[in-house]
Amino acid sequence: GDSVTQTEGLVTLTKGLPVMLNCTYQTTYSPFLFWYVQHLNEAPKLLLKSSTDNKRTEHQGFYATLHKSSSSFHLQKSSVQLSDSALYFCALSVIDRGSALGRLHFGAGTQLIVIP
Amino acid sequence: GGIITQTPKFLIGQEGQKLTLKCQQNFNHDTMYWYRQDSGKGLRLIYYSITENDLQKGDLSEGYDASREKKSSFSLTVTSAQKNEMAVFLCASSIGGGHDTQYFGPGTRLLVL
Numbered sequence: 001g002d003s004v005t006q007t008e009g010l011v012t013l014t015k016g017l018p019v020m021l022n023c024t025y026q027t028t029y030s031p032f033l034f035w036y037v038q039h040l041n042e043a044p045k046l047l048l049k050s051s052t053d054n055k056r057t058e059h060q061g062f063y064a065t066l067h068k069s070s071s072s073f074h075l076q077k078s079s080v081q082l083s084d085s086a087l088y089f090c091a092l093s094v095i096d097r098g099s100a101l102g103r104l105h106f107g108a109g110t111q112l113i114v115i116p
Numbered sequence: 117g118g119i120i121t122q123t124p125k126f127l128i129g130q131e132g133q134k135l136t137l138k139c140q141q142n143f144n145h146d147t148m149y150w151y152r153q154d155s156g157k158g159l160r161l162i163y164y165s166i167t168e169n170d171l172q173k174g175d176l177s178e179g180y181d182a183s184r185e186k187k188s189s190f191s192l193t194v195t196s197a198q199k200n201e202m203a204v205f206l207c208a209s210s211i212g213g214g215h216d217t218q219y220f221g222p223g224t225r226l227l228v229l
Binding site: 045 | 120156157158159160172214215216218219220221222
Protein backbone atom coordinates (compact mmCIF):
# COMPACT_ATOMS: atom_id res chain seq x y z
CA GLY A 1 0.00 0.00 0.00
CA ASP A 2 0.88 3.66 0.08
CA SER A 3 3.17 4.73 2.90
CA VAL A 4 5.73 7.25 4.10
CA THR A 5 8.80 6.55 6.23
CA GLN A 6 10.63 9.10 8.31
CA THR A 7 13.61 7.40 9.86
CA GLU A 8 14.49 9.93 12.55
CA GLY A 9 12.13 10.41 15.43
CA LEU A 10 14.24 13.10 17.06
CA VAL A 11 16.98 15.36 15.70
CA THR A 12 18.86 17.73 17.99
CA LEU A 13 21.14 20.34 16.46
CA THR A 14 23.05 23.44 17.41
CA LYS A 15 21.87 26.71 15.89
CA GLY A 16 23.58 27.55 12.61
CA LEU A 17 24.23 23.97 11.52
CA PRO A 18 22.68 22.36 8.43
CA VAL A 19 19.91 19.79 8.74
CA MET A 20 18.44 17.06 6.58
CA LEU A 21 15.26 15.25 7.61
CA ASN A 22 14.72 12.02 5.73
CA CYS A 23 11.54 11.06 3.93
CA THR A 24 10.97 8.09 1.66
CA TYR A 25 7.70 6.86 0.27
CA GLN A 26 6.01 3.90 -1.36
CA THR A 27 3.27 4.13 -3.93
CA THR A 28 2.37 2.68 -7.29
CA TYR A 29 0.75 5.95 -8.35
CA SER A 30 2.20 9.27 -9.40
CA PRO A 31 3.49 10.81 -6.14
CA PHE A 32 2.69 14.24 -4.74
CA LEU A 33 4.75 14.98 -1.64
CA PHE A 34 4.28 17.50 1.16
CA TRP A 35 6.18 18.69 4.19
CA TYR A 36 4.08 20.02 7.07
CA VAL A 37 5.51 21.71 10.18
CA GLN A 38 3.83 21.77 13.58
CA HIS A 39 5.12 24.09 16.26
CA LEU A 40 4.31 23.33 19.87
CA ASN A 41 0.58 23.64 20.60
CA GLU A 42 -0.13 24.88 17.08
CA ALA A 43 -1.83 23.45 14.02
CA PRO A 44 0.26 21.73 11.34
CA LYS A 45 0.99 24.10 8.44
CA LEU A 46 2.19 23.43 4.93
CA LEU A 47 5.90 24.07 4.49
CA LEU A 48 6.39 22.96 0.89
CA LYS A 49 5.12 20.52 -1.70
CA SER A 50 6.14 19.01 -5.01
CA SER A 51 5.22 16.53 -7.69
CA THR A 52 7.98 17.42 -10.16
CA ASP A 53 10.87 15.00 -10.40
CA ASN A 54 14.35 16.40 -9.71
CA LYS A 55 13.17 19.97 -9.17
CA ARG A 56 14.14 21.77 -5.97
CA THR A 57 11.26 23.40 -4.07
CA GLU A 58 12.00 26.10 -1.49
CA HIS A 59 10.13 27.98 1.21
CA GLN A 60 11.26 29.93 4.28
CA GLY A 61 14.83 28.73 3.89
CA PHE A 62 13.84 25.07 3.71
CA TYR A 63 14.17 23.09 0.50
CA ALA A 64 13.44 19.63 -0.82
CA THR A 65 13.79 17.79 -4.11
CA LEU A 66 11.53 14.96 -5.18
CA HIS A 67 13.60 12.07 -6.51
CA LYS A 68 11.34 9.45 -8.02
CA SER A 69 14.28 7.16 -8.75
CA SER A 70 14.93 6.77 -5.04
CA SER A 71 11.38 7.53 -3.81
CA SER A 72 12.69 10.30 -1.59
CA PHE A 73 11.74 13.84 -0.60
CA HIS A 74 14.25 14.86 2.08
CA LEU A 75 13.87 18.24 3.79
CA GLN A 76 16.97 20.41 4.16
CA LYS A 77 18.05 23.73 5.52
CA SER A 78 21.54 25.16 5.39
CA SER A 79 21.48 26.90 8.78
CA VAL A 80 18.87 26.09 11.42
CA GLN A 81 17.48 28.69 13.81
CA LEU A 82 15.98 28.34 17.27
CA SER A 83 12.55 29.06 15.77
CA ASP A 84 12.85 25.98 13.56
CA SER A 85 12.29 23.75 16.58
CA ALA A 86 9.10 21.89 15.68
CA LEU A 87 7.59 18.59 14.55
CA TYR A 88 8.01 17.96 10.83
CA PHE A 89 5.76 15.62 8.91
CA CYS A 90 6.32 14.27 5.43
CA ALA A 91 3.11 13.31 3.64
CA LEU A 92 2.21 11.53 0.41
CA SER A 93 -0.94 12.43 -1.49
CA VAL A 94 -2.54 9.75 -3.61
CA ILE A 95 -5.85 9.76 -5.41
CA ASP A 96 -8.41 7.52 -3.74
CA ARG A 97 -9.92 5.28 -6.42
CA GLY A 98 -13.37 5.32 -4.90
CA SER A 99 -13.83 9.04 -4.34
CA ALA A 100 -11.27 10.34 -6.86
CA LEU A 101 -9.96 12.60 -4.10
CA GLY A 102 -6.43 13.07 -2.94
CA ARG A 103 -5.84 11.83 0.58
CA LEU A 104 -2.72 12.23 2.63
CA HIS A 105 -0.59 9.48 4.13
CA PHE A 106 1.62 10.89 6.85
CA GLY A 107 4.96 9.74 8.14
CA ALA A 108 5.45 9.38 11.89
CA GLY A 109 7.09 12.78 12.10
CA THR A 110 10.54 14.05 13.10
CA GLN A 111 10.93 16.27 16.12
CA LEU A 112 13.63 18.87 15.48
CA ILE A 113 15.14 20.58 18.50
CA VAL A 114 17.56 23.44 17.91
CA ILE A 115 19.78 24.44 20.82
CA PRO A 116 21.79 27.66 21.26
CA GLY B 117 -7.59 33.84 4.36
CA GLY B 118 -9.65 31.75 6.66
CA ILE B 119 -9.64 29.89 9.91
CA ILE B 120 -10.57 26.52 11.33
CA THR B 121 -12.06 26.43 14.80
CA GLN B 122 -12.25 23.29 16.89
CA THR B 123 -14.28 22.90 20.06
CA PRO B 124 -13.62 22.05 22.76
CA LYS B 125 -9.87 22.57 23.07
CA PHE B 126 -9.68 20.02 25.86
CA LEU B 127 -12.02 17.13 26.51
CA ILE B 128 -11.94 14.86 29.52
CA GLY B 129 -14.24 11.89 29.43
CA GLN B 130 -15.08 8.69 31.24
CA GLU B 131 -14.67 5.17 29.92
CA GLY B 132 -17.62 4.17 27.75
CA GLN B 133 -18.84 7.72 27.29
CA LYS B 134 -19.93 9.10 23.92
CA LEU B 135 -17.97 12.25 23.15
CA THR B 136 -18.49 14.78 20.36
CA LEU B 137 -15.89 17.07 18.82
CA LYS B 138 -16.83 19.95 16.53
CA CYS B 139 -15.05 21.72 13.69
CA GLN B 140 -15.97 24.88 11.78
CA GLN B 141 -14.18 26.42 8.76
CA ASN B 142 -14.76 29.71 6.99
CA PHE B 143 -12.57 29.00 3.96
CA ASN B 144 -15.66 27.88 2.04
CA HIS B 145 -13.79 24.65 1.33
CA ASP B 146 -15.63 21.64 -0.02
CA THR B 147 -13.60 18.90 1.68
CA MET B 148 -13.11 18.37 5.39
CA TYR B 149 -11.10 15.80 7.33
CA TRP B 150 -10.68 14.36 10.82
CA TYR B 151 -7.29 13.03 11.88
CA ARG B 152 -6.03 11.46 15.07
CA GLN B 153 -2.53 12.37 16.21
CA ASP B 154 -0.71 10.02 18.57
CA SER B 155 2.84 10.53 19.69
CA GLY B 156 5.25 8.75 17.35
CA LYS B 157 2.56 7.69 14.90
CA GLY B 158 1.93 10.71 12.71
CA LEU B 159 -1.56 11.68 11.67
CA ARG B 160 -4.09 8.99 10.82
CA LEU B 161 -7.24 9.70 8.84
CA ILE B 162 -10.50 8.87 10.59
CA TYR B 163 -13.19 10.29 8.28
CA TYR B 164 -13.42 12.80 5.47
CA SER B 165 -16.24 14.48 3.61
CA ILE B 166 -16.27 15.93 0.11
CA THR B 167 -19.47 17.92 0.51
CA GLU B 168 -22.42 18.47 2.83
CA ASN B 169 -23.95 15.16 4.01
CA ASP B 170 -21.14 13.11 2.46
CA LEU B 171 -18.96 10.78 4.55
CA GLN B 172 -15.95 8.69 3.57
CA LYS B 173 -14.17 6.31 5.94
CA GLY B 174 -10.48 6.67 6.54
CA ASP B 175 -8.03 4.15 7.96
CA LEU B 176 -9.17 4.55 11.57
CA SER B 177 -12.96 4.90 11.37
CA GLU B 178 -13.85 2.03 13.73
CA GLY B 179 -15.08 3.44 17.03
CA TYR B 180 -16.01 6.79 15.49
CA ASP B 181 -18.97 8.41 13.77
CA ALA B 182 -18.95 11.64 11.80
CA SER B 183 -21.48 14.12 10.53
CA ARG B 184 -21.25 16.90 7.92
CA GLU B 185 -24.30 18.95 8.78
CA LYS B 186 -23.41 21.80 6.49
CA LYS B 187 -20.53 22.86 4.30
CA SER B 188 -18.78 24.78 7.03
CA SER B 189 -19.01 22.22 9.83
CA PHE B 190 -17.85 18.66 10.46
CA SER B 191 -18.41 16.78 13.72
CA LEU B 192 -16.71 13.69 15.06
CA THR B 193 -18.14 11.39 17.72
CA VAL B 194 -16.13 8.93 19.77
CA THR B 195 -18.80 6.28 20.22
CA SER B 196 -17.34 4.67 23.37
CA ALA B 197 -14.29 6.24 24.94
CA GLN B 198 -11.51 3.83 25.91
CA LYS B 199 -9.95 4.02 29.37
CA ASN B 200 -6.58 5.82 29.48
CA GLU B 201 -6.98 6.97 25.89
CA MET B 202 -5.03 10.13 25.15
CA ALA B 203 -4.81 11.73 21.73
CA VAL B 204 -5.13 14.93 19.75
CA PHE B 205 -7.86 15.15 17.12
CA LEU B 206 -7.16 17.47 14.21
CA CYS B 207 -9.70 18.82 11.77
CA ALA B 208 -8.59 19.99 8.34
CA SER B 209 -10.14 21.32 5.15
CA SER B 210 -9.15 21.73 1.52
CA ILE B 211 -10.64 23.44 -1.51
CA GLY B 212 -11.60 20.24 -3.22
CA GLY B 213 -10.08 16.96 -4.20
CA GLY B 214 -6.91 16.11 -5.97
CA HIS B 215 -3.73 17.21 -4.27
CA ASP B 216 -5.02 20.42 -2.71
CA THR B 217 -3.27 21.74 0.36
CA GLN B 218 -4.99 20.88 3.62
CA TYR B 219 -5.40 23.55 6.30
CA PHE B 220 -5.52 22.36 9.88
CA GLY B 221 -7.25 23.48 13.04
CA PRO B 222 -5.49 23.72 16.41
CA GLY B 223 -6.85 20.40 17.65
CA THR B 224 -8.90 18.94 20.47
CA ARG B 225 -6.95 17.16 23.19
CA LEU B 226 -8.76 14.13 24.57
CA LEU B 227 -8.09 12.38 27.85
CA VAL B 228 -10.18 9.47 29.05
CA LEU B 229 -10.04 8.64 32.73
